[in-house]
Amino acid sequence: MATAPMFVSLRRDAVSVLMDVSAGRLPALLHWGADLGSLSFDDAAAIASATRAPVAPNMPDVPPRLAILPEAHTGWTGRPGLQGSRAGRDWSPSFAVSALTLDGDPLPPEGGIAEGHALIVHATDPQAGLALSLEIALTAGGLLRSRATLTNTGAQPYQLDALTLAYPVPDRAATLLDFAGRWGYERVPQRRDFTVGTHLREGRHGRTGADAATILHAGVPGFGFAQGDVWGVHVGWSGNHVHYAEQILTGERVLGGGELLLPGEVILAPGEEYTSPWLYGSYGVGLDAVAHRFHRFLRARPQHPDAQRPVTLNVWEAVYFAHALEPLCELADLAAAAGVERFVLDDGWFSSRRDDTSGLGDWFVSTQVWPAGLGPLVEHVTGLGLQFGLWFEPEMVNLDSDVARAHPEWVMATGGRLPVASRHQQVLNLGIPECYAYVRDAMDALLTAYPISYIKWDHNRDLSDAGTSPEGRPGVHAQTLAAYRLMAELKQRHPGLEIESCSSGGSRVDLGVAEYTDRVWVSDNIDPLDRQQMLRWTTQLLPPELLGSHIASGRSHVTGRSHDLSFRAATALFGHLGIEWDLRAASAEERAELAEWIAFYRAQRSWLLRGDLVRVDVPDPSVILGGIVAADRSRALFSYAVVATPTVTLGSRIRMPGLDAERRYRVVPFGAGSSLWSFAAPPWWGEGVVGSGAMLAAIGVEAPVMPPEHAAILLVEAVE
Numbered sequence: 091m092a093t094a095p096m097f098v099s100l101r102r103d104a105v106s107v108l109m110d111v112s113a114g115r116l117p118a119l120l121h122w123g124a125d126l127g128s129l130s131f132d133d134a135a136a137i138a139s140a141t142r143a144p145v146a147p148n149m150p151d152v153p154p155r156l157a158i159l160p161e162a163h164t165g166w167t168g169r170p171g172l173q174g175s176r177a178g179r180d181w182s183p184s185f186a187v188s189a190l191t192l193d194g195d196p197l198p199p200e201g202g203i204a205e206g207h208a209l210i211v212h213a214t215d216p217q218a219g220l221a222l223s224l225e226i227a228l229t230a231g232g233l234l235r236s237r238a239t240l241t242n243t244g245a246q247p248y249q250l251d252a253l254t255l256a257y258p259v260p261d262r263a264a265t266l267l268d269f270a271g272r273w274g275y276e277r278v279p280q281r282r283d284f285t286v287g288t289h290l291r292e293g294r295h296g297r298t299g300a301d302a303a304t305i306l307h308a309g310v311p312g313f314g315f316a317q318g319d320v321w322g323v324h325v326g327w328s329g330n331h332v333h334y335a336e337q338i339l340t341g342e343r344v345l346g347g348g349e350l351l352l353p354g355e356v357i358l359a360p361g362e363e364y365t366s367p368w369l370y371g372s373y374g375v376g377l378d379a380v381a382h383r384f385h386r387f388l389r390a391r392p393q394h395p396d397a398q399r400p401v402t403l404n405v406w407e408a409v410y411f412a413h414a415l416e417p418l419c420e421l422a423d424l425a426a427a428a429g430v431e432r433f434v435l436d437d438g439w440f441s442s443r444r445d446d447t448s449g450l451g452d453w454f455v456s457t458q459v460w461p462a463g464l465g466p467l468v469e470h471v472t473g474l475g476l477q478f479g480l481w482f483e484p485e486m487v488n489l490d491s492d493v494a495r496a497h498p499e500w501v502m503a504t505g506g507r508l509p510v511a512s513r514h515q516q517v518l519n520l521g522i523p524e525c526y527a528y529v530r531d532a533m534d535a536l537l538t539a540y541p542i543s544y545i546k547w548d549h550n551r552d553l554s555d556a557g558t559s560p561e562g563r564p565g566v567h568a569q570t571l572a573a574y575r576l577m578a579e580l581k582q583r584h585p586g587l588e589i590e591s592c593s594s595g596g597s598r599v600d601l602g603v604a605e606y607t608d609r610v611w612v613s614d615n616i617d618p619l620d621r622q623q624m625l626r627w628t629t630q631l632l633p634p635e636l637l638g639s640h641i642a643s644g645r646s647h648v649t650g651r652s653h654d655l656s657f658r659a660a661t662a663l664f665g666h667l668g669i670e671w672d673l674r675a676a677s678a679e680e681r682a683e684l685a686e687w688i689a690f691y692r693a694q695r696s697w698l699l700r701g702d703l704v705r706v707d708v709p710d711p712s713v714i715l716g717g718i719v720a721a722d723r724s725r726a727l728f729s730y731a732v733v734a735t736p737t738v739t740l741g742s743r744i745r746m747p748g749l750d751a752e753r754r755y756r757v758v759p760f761g762a763g764s765s766l767w768s769f770a771a772p773p774w775w776g777e778g779v780v781g782s783g784a785m786l787a788a789i790g791v792e793a794p795v796m797p798p799e800h801a802a803i804l805l806v807e808a809v810e
Contacts, residue, residue: 094201097134103232116157173252185213219244231386234371242358256346263308274615276596277627296553326601327367329570352564385633400431402668411438424673429688434479451487453532479544504557512551521568549593577606616642618661635699639665659687660801719748731801745790749783770795
């Protein structure tokens, strides 16, 4: 490679990434953030000069150069991007770039500046016997994403311990935001200062985890949904993973992440390679802008589901394991009458599965419960015009099952012992080819026998002590790849099949599994009070159309709280709408009201599930305000939810940002004048109000006075 300065500029959707790729060194990010416009070579050289650190006292004579793959040999004292060795050797490689291509074209050797969207870097260290490829792209929506491939070019095996990438952020990014959570209450935001040292979030569940960081943000102090520069990173991987924020003594700050490898999990034989998960980076002014980049990237995919998402009934909370033809047909009849378009049969239809202690892994229809097979139910459901969906948990097994008795070696374990049981189950090792083939063929047979258009794919335990027989070597990496491969293969065999990612609720929500699935189950908790928060924060990564959002039973099966149908339905509108409620126990009035909500959703979903997320910062923690604005700004839907007792009775305003400031809009509450609402309404409520987008954003409208745990829905439509 030439020694002359060389820069690469990636620009897309109001984002710029400027990289220094000079002198055969790995790419270093000089800028990632607001669009800098089209840069000349002199512009880039000036930025490189202006941002070069001085030699500080007691520091290396040459300031450390931070590459996207941080390198220890440069003097970088933070987390190195590559960790591994060849029995203690070759642990600190020094890569030299051998080739650079931008959008498929080689970069000129004489230096200069080039602008494009996707850079591929090839580098080697012959002494260490390693080759490295980096893919760095600015995607549709303005997401920065990168991944690395490491190849063992030496004569001896190379044990890889970590391959993580990192993006620098400026010193004004002084506040961190990521997520915590647990079963039944996922995506709980938490903030802290960005201080010297490492804020390390490790996911060791063998799945994404209910407590996953999800997106690790760094932003200016006080950043909110609409204000403040914010940078965020997400690891697109469904197994063990790591996110980290790090500030070293010289002041540099990075956000990074990758797969978390267990000891000895990846040992590269000569010629073998390993590819890291994608590390996604999103920059924006405010958290909504960060979220929009993820949403636009996902919506630009060819496999992204369309906006006409079918309203779904899942029968789990209606019948649990008590399967029988007549009550399920009755549920289907009531669902179809209410406007439901998809019927999903959950756990309990197979083998000896009358509770959660047995039968898991035996994927054949129970002759005890279904003596004529699933055919009569499927025919009844599809005869009503509904799609039919079925629950599977392909990666799990009960020890009390035919498959576990026949193949105990397929159960993941290490140390000559079984892992501690969880929900009476163990993990079936899809990394074993014969086990993978068994599960694939069993699922394929059912998908072939019945017109199943949808799979609820569950995953109800962590992968602890997840080893592969007979040695017991760790197998989480192989298991994760096998699960992806199985999803992809089933979809290839059955075009049009949709898959929902469920994992004890929302424990597998990431962009890795999103490549193969069409929906995630946000949480096993459908209580609308908790769902208000969980939907609000899960949309930081995924757009509403990918979020399973169900109208719950009147009394929550998880929390025991009771809520009006209006609150349950108003909450569920902002996602892929469904129902998880025994409609046989609902009154005629409730079913009629439910039908109104479903009809309203079906009338709006074509734009609602392609619109821009708007979340409004409200000082009063008792209120959650937000909505969706159509892409063409012709309409919007806003929710004003009271989630706790307010400090004051009156004076709340519903502001509606995101509209076209110059257009005029009519605002009307959905259900005004009907039995759907019962609270003290402001004077404008009955007839609606007309105002400009600027007025609605800056001033808003007076809110109704509602008791806690109620919500109002406002439909906003442009007045032409």
